Amino acid sequence: MTYLINSLNRAVFVLAVTVLLSACAGQTPPQKPLRVAAVQIEAEGTRVLLDALQWSCVVENGSGQLNYEYLVRRAGIASRIYEGPVAEFRWTPKQAGAYQLKVIVRDSTDRQAESSWSAVYNFSAPVSESGLYAVWPIENLSANAAPLGKIREMLVTKLRNSGLAVLEDERMEDFMRDARIRYVGGLDPQTARQLADELGVAGVILTSLETWHERGIPRVSLLSRLVVNAELPEVAWIDSIGLNGDDHTGLLGLGRITDPRQLAATAVEQLVGSLLATLQGVAPGYRHSVDAGQLQLVDSSQYKRLGYQADVKKTHRPRTYFRDQQFDPTREYRVAIVPFLNINARKDSGKIVALHLLQQLQRYENIRVYEPGVIRDVLLSYRMIMQAGPSLAAADILASDTILGADLIMSGKVFDFQDGIGETRVDFSTQVFSGGRREVIWTSHSYAGGDDGVYFFDIGKIASTHDLLRPMAQAVVRLLED
Amino acid sequence: MKWRKLFRTDILICGLLLMLAGCTISSTKVPDYTNAQMDFSAVRTVAVLPFQNLSADDQAAERVRDAFMGMLLATEAIYVLPPGEVNRGMNRANMRIPWAPTTEEITKLREILEVDAVLTGVLREYGSIRSGSAEANLVSLSLQMIETQTGSTVWSASSTKGGVTLADRMLGSGGRPMNDVTTQVINDLLDQLFE
Incomplete structure (x- = not known):
């Protein structure tokens, strides 16, 4: 009897174990968490x-x-x-x-x-207020004769009064003569290295005169940037200002300014203020927020003081544009802006439009724009003449890791640039080429006039090309990055 | 008696409207050509060659070409080679007259640029026209698509937009801006291409 019970128990036990084991069959052991x-x-x-x-x-x-x-x-x-x-x-x-x-x-x-x-x-900031700065001679893009030396003098004086150390004129002139520098619209790597090694210069301030009108209502526009003497010169700050004599006429026109030098002094003062804000590390910038899923402004406390955003109207936006669906605007990009082609527009308008786009691109923290002088140096060293914009071969050179390593190559054409007294008009197209994919990922065409949407008594009229081009460039970059 | 008077007034108004409508410059529609044998879905990449300029404005063809390339790319149906690359291909193919390429030149271009088709164009009108005291902008463009495998024309179309309208005559406006008229012409041609 006992034997029978024991045998039965054993059989039940073996059966239970078999059932349990069979239940485990086909199941993988639990994975350890990643x-x-x-x-x-x-x-x-x-x-x-x-x-x-x-x-x-x-x-x-x-x-x-x-x-x-x-x-x-x-x-x-x-x-x-x-x-x-x-x-x-x-x-x-x-x-x-x-x-x-x-x-x-x-x-x-x-x-x-x-x-x-x-x-x-x-x-910390790439450059500080204690560094030594060289102020390059002003590049005249205005198509008019202008007192460039006087404007530069104002800039140097203002910088020194603000506490910045500026390289003496004699030393800079000697250096430029010895290095045979004639082009003052950009800084190439070799010159930057020489400046750092021989003179201990931390950065170079390059200024372009966009507009200079003495007759009638005076008009002055300046574009200025600070280029840091790194291994590859890089733009650390860029800003622009455009002023008209009748911006604030006031009662009976008493506030009208008739001397363009007075306007230039105000423009210089505002530019230096903007530069100092950057040196103190308080300049705002756009970042793509992962949490919010959109662009957000960092350090927005300085937003209004620095006149950070122009008033973008519907007419300033590109009339037609294309952005490739595969383009991810949140990624980090290195952008090379090649000079824009002038198609029937006034002299140097291609450079002006390119500088305005550089200014807008510089505000995005995920975008690094190469200093135009570096691009010029590469194009010259490879004997690249682009009669119709960059070809694949040209883009390959700019995108090559051993040469420049640009992710995006921006180019374009300027069809109209009227900045005379009277009608203001700008017409330009842009094209962005992906260096890695060897494809066009962005095209746009923008055109606007200063009197677009103005019907009564010139209310809302934009008098200067600078004030028109600034929101147009901003709208292009915003659509590319948004 | 009363209905007769009313009828006469209606006829008068209709007649007046017809006369005014006749004063407008109508954009006559030229029928386009599409090769029925061609599989257009196989056309993935195209090169837009410089347009022939028959207008008085030297740079007009380049303006219209640039706008056309951007808008064609924006359709996302066809990839358009950048103009710099097209220029390089033309130089390497020794193309002398880009708006009238030979079959050999197109075949060469296919090898160099690896494009499925090329688009040539003629800008026939680009400027303002006057009719009486009214003035308005007018753009007229014709395009051809040439398939690079055989060098045969597979699509051809033309469009004319702008001109003096009834509103221009009545209100004395200067017509639409040139860029807007250009956009209208290109949109019309793209509609014809993709219809």
């Missing part, structure tokens, strides 16, 4: 533009191809700076500030893991 084991971040210095952060990410338990998403956070706005299969990443912030970093990893089974936000890494 985990970001370590994120090593090494700061290679503390200066923007010159130095970088080196990231390396170690992931555990991932299956298949891993996809890394690198995020940075500054002023409470997180933005994506890279997404792809690379576990090691080198990144240089464009703007000064306190940055935190984070990595999100996804594997082929769509599992996701992320690191926590890192410690804060502080990056």
Whole structure:
């Protein structure tokens, strides 16, 4: 009897074990969760533009191809700076500030893991108020004779009065004579290196006179930029100002300004104010926010003081445009702007439109624009003459990592540029070429007149080409980046 | 008796309207040509060659070409090679008259640029026309698509827009701006191409 019960128990036990084991058959053991084991971040210095952060990410338990998403956070706005299969990443912030970093990893089974936000890494401005600056002779793009020396003198005086150290004129003239420099519209790498090595210059201020009208109602427009003497000269600040004698006429026209030099002095003062704000690291910039899914303005407290955004009307927007669906505006891009072609427009209008677009592009933190002098140097050294805009071969040279490494090449044509007294009109087209994909990813055509939409007593009329072109360029870049 | 009076007034108004309508410069529609054998979905990449300029404005053809290239690209149906690349291809193919290419030149261009078709064009009118005291802008453009495999024309169309309208005569306006008229012409041609 006991034997029978024992045998029965054993049989039931074996059966239960077999049932249990059979239930486990075909099931895979539970996977360990995907985990970001370590994120090593090494700061290679503390200066923007010159130095970088080196990231390396170690992931555990991932299956298949891993996809890394690198995020940075500054002023409470997180933005994506890279997404792809690379576990090691080198990144240089464009703007000064306190940055935190984070990595999100996804594997082929769509599992996701992320690191926590890192410690804060502080990056100071690429140039400081204590550096030595050279003020280059002013480039005249106005098609009129203008007192360039006087305007430069005003600029130098204002900079010195603001506490900046400016290279003495004699030393600069000696240097320019020895280095045989005639082109003052840009800074090439060799000159930048020589300036840094021989004279200890931290940056060069390049100014272009866009408009100069003495007759009738005076009109002055200036475009100015600061180029940092890095290994590859880079634009650290750019701004422009356009003033008319009748901007603030007031009661009985008492506020009308008749002397263009007075306008130039005001323009210089405003430009220096804008430059100082950048040197103090308070200039606003646009960032693509991951959380909000749209562009956001960083440091918006300076937004109004610096006259950051022009009044963009419907007529200023491109009349036709195309943006490739595969283009991701949130990614980081290096942009080369090649000189715009003049089609029946006035002399140097191509340079003016290109500078306005450079100014607008510079405001986006995910975009780095090459200094025009660097582009000119590359085009000259490769004997590239572009009669109809850049070809694939030209784009390949600019996009080559061993030469320039541009991700996007912007070019265009100017069909009309009327900045005389009377009618104001601008007509231009832009084209952006993707260096990596070798395809056109953006085209636009913009045209507008100063009196578009003006019907009664010139209310709302835009008198200067500068004030017309600025919102037009802003609208183009906004549509490209939005 | 009353209805007769009314009838006479109606006829008078209709007659007046017809006379006024006759004063407008009508944009006569020229029928386009489309090769029925051609599979247009196979055309992925095109090169737009410089247009022949028959207008008084030296740079008008370049303006219209640039606008056309941008708008064709914006359709996202066809990829348009950038003008710099087209220029390089033309130089390498030793093309002398870009608006009237030979079959050999088109075949060469296909090898160099790897395009499925080329578009040639003639800008016939670009400027303002006057009719009485009224003045308005007018653009007239004709286009041809040449398939690069055989060098045969597979599509041809033309469009004319602008001109003095009834409103211009009545209100004395100067017509639409030239860029707007150009856009109208290109839109019309693109409609014909994709219809």
